[in-house]
Amino acid sequence: MKFNVTAQIISLSLILLCFGCSQPKQDYATMLIFGGTIYTVEEAQPIVEAVAVKDNKILFTGSLAEAEMFKNENTQLIDLEGKTMTPGLIEGHGHFMGLGYNELRLDLLGTTSYQDIIDAVAERVKTAKPGEWITGRGWHQSKWDSLPKDMVNGFQTHYRLSEVSPDNPVYLSHASGHAGFANEKAMEIAGLVKLADDGIKKFEVGGGEVIVDASGRPTGVFNERAQTLITKHIPERTPETDLQAFELAVKACHKNGITSFHDAGIPKETIALYEQMKTQNKLDVRIYAMLTGWDKDLLNAWYDKGIMVDQDHRFTIRSIKLNCDGALGSRGAWLLEPYTDRQDHFGHETLPMAFVKETSIKGLEHGFQVCSHAIGDRANREILDRYELAINQLPEKASDHRFRIEHAQHLHPEDIPRFAELKVIPAMQAVHMSSDRPWAIDRLGEKRIKEGAYMWQSLLQSGVPIVNGTDVPVEPINPIASFFASVSRKTLKGTPEGGYEPEQKMTREQALKSYTLDAAFGAFEEDIKGSIEKGKLADFTIYDQDLMTVPENDILNTRIAMTIFDGKVVFKQKD
CATH class of the missing domain: 3.10.310.70 (Diaminopimelate Epimerase; Chain A, domain 1)
Incomplete structure (x- = not known):
């Protein structure tokens, strides 16, 4: 009898020991964020009470009670005190x-x-x-x-x-x-x-x-x-001024809640600088870089090398930027019909379309995304034509090409559905509408403006995402201004009442997504950022008021209260 009791105790101890061994070790959070409205940009759970972070990854999202299970004595507590948080904002087209x-x-x-x-x-x-x-x-x-x-x-x-x-x-x-x-x-x-x-x-x-x-x-x-x-006669930049400019750009991004940046066209010298900054642990913005398309030697070297996807997600190169026409303000945008205010002028084709086709084919062959600047309706049409030729020539390479048109500002109505048909992503800077629309009608006339300019909702309804941004330094990097333009279609002075072509407004949900998850998709990075989900990078933007619910006229009063990058607070607004 004594032997049986002893055997039972031993057996029970072994069972408990084995059970303990089978339980996963508790993960503790290095940061716990709570106390405000948290918009995740994730369909299944769009708003949560708390987010737990371990190092630079999201560990948990959900209720505060559940999140506190991941807290220990070393966890940094971030009380939002009623403020609002979203995924870290992504500048979808700028010049760092x-x-x-x-x-x-x-x-x-x-x-x-x-x-x-x-x-x-x-x-x-x-x-x-x-x-x-x-x-x-x-x-x-x-x-x-x-x-x-x-x-x-x-x-x-x-x-x-x-x-x-x-x-x-x-x-x-x-x-x-x-x-x-x-x-x-x-x-x-x-x-x-x-x-x-x-x-x-x-x-x-x-x-x-x-x-x-x-x-x-x-x-x-x-x-x-x-x-x-x-x-060509202006003295070149120096390493010292490059370093100054780089540090100022990082600081400006943090101050404006920007944690990732699509850098639209960089030469080999800038590539070397970013690599140096990464080595020195100074690259505190995630840069998705486009190779400048005018340097054929640079492109050929990268075709041989192949895309570079950084495992630390700080500096990735997998796209090419082509400048195919000019701007509307300088009457350089390439149009199908002459400028309304300059009848002898159609703008400029600044890059031969034969090169766009060649680059599109080579891009598909070597796994590079092609991102072409196009503002005028002719430039957009010509580029869509070249993309289509390349896609049809190499269909087996084009299943997930994610080619982009940067700006896509003025489209012929017949070309709007072609974006979805060809799976081409429009990267459109909403703040351009606010700045340009009052005078753009002089360039294009009322018919072309109403039927084809800044066609955000038409493009979204056709089935393509929109990548938002500012095109800094063309416009200030302030994402709040671009968000306001997206949802109001007004100038930053708040005119006109009801907005320009109001049927093309984005909803606030669409506008936030264009600065987060859709922008991440435009860089093949939707699996690692763009929404607040377990396993994604811990990049967050915190605002002093709820830009998703405040009256439209108060949106521009929103300020960035805090920026969290890679699981660390990198900016905090002074009280």
Whole structure:
């Protein structure tokens, strides 16, 4: 009897021991977030009470009571105190180094007149060294409150600018980046003071144009690829200024709740810089980079090398950026019909369509996504045509190509359904509508605007996602402005009542998804980020109010309260 009791005790102990061994070790959270509204952008569980994080991954989402099971004495507690959290925002189309350099150069985004530009340059002349170049970006003549008397083809002339800076060469990029404005000293250095005989009114330069007056003298405005006539004389960036610009760009992203960034076209020098920053643990924004398409040697080298998907998800290269036309503001967008306000002009094809087709085929062959800049309706049609040719030629390689058109700003109605048919993703920056719509009607006329411009809802209803963003530094990186534009279709001043073409508004859910999960999908990254789900990266954006429920007129008052990147707080708004 004693033996049986002992045997039973031993057996029970073994069972309990085995049961204990079979239980998984408890995972404890390094961070627990609670106390506010958390939008997950995940259909099965769109709102949760709490999120538990272990290191840089999401461990649990759900109720606070369940989440607290993952807490121990080492868990960092983040009480939202009534604030709102979403997945980390993704800038779906921007220029990362341009963002940083905009902080170092003259920032003209806020200028509202030619006089503002003159005053900014005159102030910089006071501290500039003799002969030093003065550069800047952000002016946009169509956004000025008043226009100067002397205009040529819708642009100002350089004479007043040259007066305030006679000895310092000046070059100021248009907000779009598709035109530039030079003073006389800059044109003198470039040997361009007189380009043509008297009476020449147009001077084309392969994919661009130098605007000249009636006497054949350049006005100072260089459109599209003609900009290189000046820019090739501007001293190159240095490693020191590159580092400064990089650090400023990271800081600006964190301040604006941006945790990932689709960098639209980078050269080999920038690739080397990002790799260096990653090695030094300074790459605190997830960069999805597009190779700049104008460098054929760079593309060929990467075709041989193949795509680079970073296992740390900091720096990935698997796409190519092609610049195929210009901007609407500079009348460089390539149109099917002439500009309403310049009847002899159709814009510019800035890259041969034969190269778009060749790159699309090579992209499919080597696993690279192709992302083509297209603003005008002809550029969009021509690119869709080339994509279709490539897809039909290599159908076995095109099952999940995710080719994109960057901007897709103005479409012919017949081409809208082609995006879904060809599975082409439109990457559209909603804030462009806010900035451009008041004057874009002058370029396109009412019919083309209403039938084909900024067609967000039509594209979404056709079955394609939209990748949102700002195209920084064309626009400020502020995602709240682009969210507001998405759902209101108003200018940032809140006009007009009801918005422009209100049937094309996004819902707030669609707008948030375009900045998170749909943007992640546009980079083949929907399995690792874009929504708050177990196993995904711990990147979050926290706001001081609920942008999903506040009255529309209060959306622009929303501020980023905190940014969490890779499971760490990288920005916190001061009280």
